[in-house]
Amino acid sequence: MKSNEKQYDYGRCHVCGGRMEERSVSQTYRAGNRWILVTDVPAGACPECGARVLRSGVAKRVEELLRSRRGRPLRIRAVAWSSQ
Numbered sequence: 630m631k632s633n634e635k636q637y638d639y640g641r642c643h644v645c646g647g648r649m650e651e652r653s654v655s656q657t658y659r660a661g662n663r664w665i666l667v668t669d670v671p672a673g674a675c676p677e678c679g680a681r682v683l684r685s686g687v688a689k690r691v692e693e694l695l696r697s698r699r700g701r702p703l704r705i706r707a708v709a710w711s712s713q
């Protein structure tokens with residue numbers, strides 16, 4: 630995270646009312662028929678229930694990132710729980 634970036638106030642959790650904290654999270658996004666893992670996304674995370682929110686500027690950046698990566702997406706393989 631850039632040090633000159635002001636800490637954003639995410640307010641209260643919409644699920645449980647806990648205080649949201651800024652965290653770097655990894656999220657998967659659907660891009661067509663593929664899933665792309667985006668790491669180090671600055672997001673508000675609830676320490677109580679784990680709910681996450683992205684502020685609008687970050688969500689837009691992620692969208693742009695996904696668009697620029699369309700040519701070489703990461704594949705995420707799924708494992709069926711029932712096959713264990």
Ligand SMILES: [Zn+2]
Nearest residue numbers: 642645675678
């Ligand atoms: Zn919560």
